Amino acid sequence: RVETHQEDLDALATKDPDFYKYLQENDAELLDFGGGDLAEVDQLSEDDKPKKKQKKSKKLQPESPEEEVQEEVVEEGTGQTEVTTAMVSQWKTAMAEQHSLRAMRRVVLAFRTAAYVNADEDKELRYSISSPDVYHQLLLLALDHVPAVLNHHVPVKESTTGKVRVATDSKKYRTLTPLLKSHSSAVIHLLENLSDAPTLNKTLNALIPLLPYLLPFKKILKSLVTSVVGIWSDTSTADTTRITAFLVIRRLAVVSDTSIRTALLKTAYQGLVKGSRVTNPHTLPAINLMKNSAAELWGIDPDVGYTTGFVYIRQLAVHLRSSITQPTKDSYKQIYNWQYIHSLDFWSRVISSHCSPTSNPSLKASSDSPLHPLLYPLVQITLGALRLIPTPTYYPLRFQLTRSLLRISRATTTYIPFASSLLEVFQSAEMMKPPKPSTLKSLDFTTVLRVPKPYLGTRAYQDGLGEQLVELVAEFFGIWAKHIAFPELMLPPVVHLKRWLKTVSSSTKSKMSNGLKAAPDKGKGNKNSRLTSSVTLLVQKLESNARWIEEKRR
Numbered sequence: 001r002v003e004t005h006q007e008d009l010d011a012l013a014t015k016d017p018d019f020y021k022y023l024q025e026n027d028a029e030l031l032d033f034g035g036g037d038l039a040e041v042d043q044l045s046e047d048d049k050p051k052k053k054q055k056k057s058k059k060l061q062p063e064s065p066e067e068e069v070q071e072e073v074v075e076e077g078t079g080q081t082e083v084t085t086a087m088v089s090q091w092k093t094a095m096a097e098q099h100s101l102r103a104m105r106r107v108v109l110a111f112r113t114a115a116y117v118n119a120d121e122d123k124e125l126r127y128s129i130s131s132p133d134v135y136h137q138l139l140l141l142a143l144d145h146v147p148a149v150l151n152h153h154v155p156v157k158e159s160t161t162g163k164v165r166v167a168t169d170s171k172k173y174r175t176l177t178p179l180l181k182s183h184s185s186a187v188i189h190l191l192e193n194l195s196d197a198p199t200l201n202k203t204l205n206a207l208i209p210l211l212p213y214l215l216p217f218k219k220i221l222k223s224l225v226t227s228v229v230g231i232w233s234d235t236s237t238a239d240t241t242r243i244t245a246f247l248v249i250r251r252l253a254v255v256s257d258t259s260i261r262t263a264l265l266k267t268a269y270q271g272l273v274k275g276s277r278v279t280n281p282h283t284l285p286a287i288n289l290m291k292n293s294a295a296e297l298w299g300i301d302p303d304v305g306y307t308t309g310f311v312y313i314r315q316l317a318v319h320l321r322s323s324i325t326q327p328t329k330d331s332y333k334q335i336y337n338w339q340y341i342h343s344l345d346f347w348s349r350v351i352s353s354h355c356s357p358t359s360n361p362s363l364k365a366s367s368d369s370p371l372h373p374l375l376y377p378l379v380q381i382t383l384g385a386l387r388l389i390p391t392p393t394y395y396p397l398r399f400q401l402t403r404s405l406l407r408i409s410r411a412t413t414t415y416i417p418f419a420s421s422l423l424e425v426f427q428s429a430e431m432m433k434p435p436k437p438s439t440l441k442s443l444d445f446t447t448v449l450r451v452p453k454p455y456l457g458t459r460a461y462q463d464g465l466g467e468q469l470v471e472l473v474a475e476f477f478g479i480w481a482k483h484i485a486f487p488e489l490m491l492p493p494v495v496h497l498k499r500w501l502k503t504v505s506s507s508t509k510s511k512m513s514n515g516l517k518a519a520p521d522k523g524k525g526n527k528n529s530r531l532t533s534s535v536t537l538l539v540q541k542l543e544s545n546a547r548w549i550e551e552k553r554r
Contacts, residue, residue, distance in 0.1 A: 080125065080126065080127060080128040081126060081127050081128065082127070082128050082129075082130065083110050083113070083127050083128070083129050083131075083134050083138060084131075084134065085131075085133065085134055085137065088134060088137045088138055088141055089137075090103075091103045091106060091107050091141065092141050092145065095107065095141075095145045095146075095148070095149050096145060099148075099149050099152040099153065100149070101149065101153065101176070104145075104146055104149045104150075104179070105179055107138070107141055107142050107145070107146060108142065108146065108179050108182055108183045108186075109125075109126045109127060109182075110126075110127040110129070110138055110142075111138060111139070111141075111142035111146075111183065111186055112125060112182060112183075112185075112186045113125045113126070113127045113128060113129055114129055114135055114138050114139055114142075114186075114190075115186035115187070115189050115190040116186070116189060117129060117135070118193065139199070139202075140202075142183070142206075143187075143202055143203060143205075143206035144206070146183055146206075147206065147209035147210055150176065150180070150209075150210070150213060151209065153172050153176070154166060154167060154170065154172050154173050154176065154213070156209075156212045156213075158255075162254045162255065163255070164212040164215075164255045166212050166213055166215075168216055173213075180210075180213055180214070181217065181220060183210075184210060184214055184217075184220050184224070185220065185223075187203060187206065187207060187210075188220075188223050188224050188227050190203055191203055191204070191227045191228070191231065192227050192230075197238045197240065197241050200231065200241050200244075201240060201241055201244045204228065204231070204241070204244045204245055204247075204248050205244060207224070207228070207248050208247065208248055208251050211248075211251055211252050211255055212255055215255070215256060215257070215260070218260070221252075221256075221260060222263070224252075225249070225252070225263070225264055225267050226267065228245050228248050228249055229245075229249065229267050229268055229270075229271040230271065231245045232245035232246055232249060232268075232271065232290065232293075233268075233271030233272055233274060233275035233290060234275065235275055235278070235283040235286045235287065237286070239285075239286070239289060242286065242289060242290070242293075243289075243293070246293045246294075249264065249268060249297065250296065250297060250300070252264060253265070253297055253300050253301075254300060258301070258304055261300070261301055261304050262304055262307070262308060264297075265297055265298065265304065265305065265308045266308060268294050268297060269294070269308070269312060269346075272290050272291065272294050272342070272346060273339050273342070273343060275287065275290060276290070276338055276339055276342040276343075277338060277339055278338070279338045279342070279447060280447055281444065281447050284446065284447055287342060291342065291345065291346045291349055292349060294346065295346065295349040295350045295353045295354075296353065298350045298353075298354060298371065299350075299353060299354040299371075302354065302369065302370035302371055303370055305350070305354070305370070305371055306370050306371050306373070306374065309347065309350065309371065309374050310374065312343070312347075313347060313374055313377055313378055313381065314377075316340065316343060316344065316381050317377060317380075317381050319334050319335060319340070320335055320381055320384050320385055320388075322334070323335050323388065324384070324388070332388060332389055335385050335388055336385075336388070336389065336394065336397060336449060336450070337449075338449065340385070341385075341397065341400055341401065341449065344378070344381065344382050344385065344401060344404055345400070345401075345403075345404045347374070347378050348378065348382070348404035348405070348407050348408050349407065350371065350374075351371060351372075351374060351375050351378065351408055351411070351412065352407045352408050352410070352411030352412065353411070354369055354371050355369040355371055355372045355375065355411065355412050356411035356412060358411070359411070366411075366412040366413065366414070372412075375408065375412065375414065378408070379405065379408065379414075379416055382401050382404055382405055383405075383416075383418065383421075385401060386398050386401045386402070386418070386421055387421065390424065392428050392429070392430045392451065392456060393450055393451050393456070394449065394450055394451075395425060395428075395430075395451065395465060395468075396443075396445045396448045396449055396450070396451060397449040397450070398421065398425070399445055399468050399472065400445075400446075400449065402418060402421065402422065402472055403472070405418050406472070406475050406476065406479070409476075409479055410479050413479075415480070418476070419473065419476055419493055422469055422472055422473055422476070423493060423496050423497075425465060425469055426469065426496070426497070426500045427500070429457075430456070430457065430461060430462055430465055431462065431465060431466070431469075431500075431504070431526065431531075432503065432504060432526060433457070433526060434526050434527045434528075435457060435458055435459040435461070435462045435526065435528065436457050436458050436459070437458075437459060438454075438455075438458040438459060438460055440454060440455060440458055440460045441460065442460055442463070442464060443455055443460060443461060443464045445464060445468055459528070462526065462528060462531065463528070463530065463531065466528070466530075466531040466534060466535070467534070469535075470534050470535060470538050473493070473538060474538060474541075477489075477490055477493075477542060477545075481545055482549075483549075484549065484553060486545065486546060486549045487546040487549055487550055490542045490543075490545075490546055491546075493542075494539055494542055494543065497535060497538070497539050498539060500535070501532060501535060501536060501539070504526045504528075504531075504532060505532055
């Protein structure tokens with residue numbers, strides 16, 4: 001089969017020399033394909049055999065002459081050799097005890113059959129597999145022992161900084177290249193067709209030791225990254241499998257060069273955005289795991305992380321500017337969707353992870369991080385998206401973005417003036433007027449961006465808004481609770497909250513414990529004592545902390 005392919009290439013050189021020259025310049029790997037390199041594997045295996053062991057024990061030989069003849073007869077009779085348990089056991093012994101390249105070659109060819117066992121395309125395969133037990137044994141043998149044999153003959157040297165070196169200019173590596181490509185392609189194809197979580201984990205773990213050998217093959221790496229990122233970003237993937245896929249991605253990011261790392265980060269981000277399209281209580285934990293794990297990749301090479309981050313944050317800014325400067329009936333939809341919100345939240349996690357002196361002791365200040373210049377544009381975009389449509393329908397989205405800003409502010413100790421966007425909600429009709437009675441269940445603010453219409457004006461929505469506002473305002477001031485300027489910082493919001501309390505308090509109430517008088521007009525206010533009590537407690541705590549800071553300042 002290989003000889004036939006080589007004859008076709010030779011004929012092409014004669015019939016169409018221009019196209020053959022084009023292939024030489026742009027796809028030399030295709031022309032280098034051939035059986036010569038595979039044939040050299042047997043010679044390498046013979047060269048590596050210790051002569052003393054050959055005389056002492058014949059059991060360690062990969063195959064006896066009689067078995068080779070029997071295999072050839074089977075091939076001539078049926079066109080394919082049926083893999084048996086005995087053959088798998090014999091290959092395993094040769095690979096484990098002798099590190100036999102000949103046995104590895106046959107395992108790789110048989111594994112290719114196993115990987116393409118359900119493929120529709122008509123591939124000419126040397127072996128055939130009909131037994132499920134043999135299929136399972138062969139899978140384990142190839143995934144466990146092929147990397148070990150490769151590392152024995154072409155060892156990987158790793159420095160303390162994580163850089164790896166493989167002797168790619170050695171004769172062994174050049175000879176093993178066709179086998180390496182064949183095995184890697186089979187593993188990638190297998191990944192794309194597996195659904196069983198344990199087998200997926202096993203296959204992904206088997207890829208990690210192969211990565212240093214695949215660095216020169218950009219096309220194979222591209223297919224590998226696409227497949228692994230697809231598994232990692234699929235919300236239906238089990239968490240253990242998602243973490244294993246991420247370990248493959250992270251290992252490749254560590255051992256690769258700048259060009260591969262850049263392509264890897266772009267593919268990971270695109271996979272994250274694609275995987276976050278559908279957000280509900282079932283998919284949200286998986287999306288958060290993806291965001292947290294992907295954020296770690298941007299710290300492996302901060303310079304590359306800044307370059308890719310700048311490109312994608314600028315893309316978010318372009319979408320927001322287009323929605324503001326060229327408003328149409330549906331222009332806001334390119335901003336107010338889960339993919340855009342998750343993207344902003346993801347970049348807030350990247351900055352808070354790698355610009356925080358607390359989590360990165362090597363940073364004296366957050367501004368020392370190469371990723372710190374991304375902070376200002378990201379905050380501006382988030383604030384702009386937050387106020388794009390200031391209606392009660394999109395208050396849950398406002399709270400989502402506020403939490404992203406809180407994360408940045410807390411990690412980098414950067415003051416972000418977003419308290420006013422929370423205080424605006426207190427002045428809305430949803431918080432000022434008495435709510436309508438309803439039997440609706442509480443609204444889950446973590447999985448909605450737009451409030452369903454039946455919730456507007458109801459007690460369930462008002463209670464939810466009150467809980468979210470009290471929590472977010474408390475978190476905002478909690479960041480600056482020990483700051484020397486806290487009394488001045490809390491004064492305007494506290495005055496605002498006291499006015500709101502005075503307006504919405506029921507006339508049937510007497511004086512409150514903090515000295516605020518009830519609204520004099522009967523019937524005014526939201527008549528929600530639970531809400532007013534929680535806001536009153538918040539005001540008391542803020543004033544108490546302000547007095548403590550003032551005492552320490554004296």
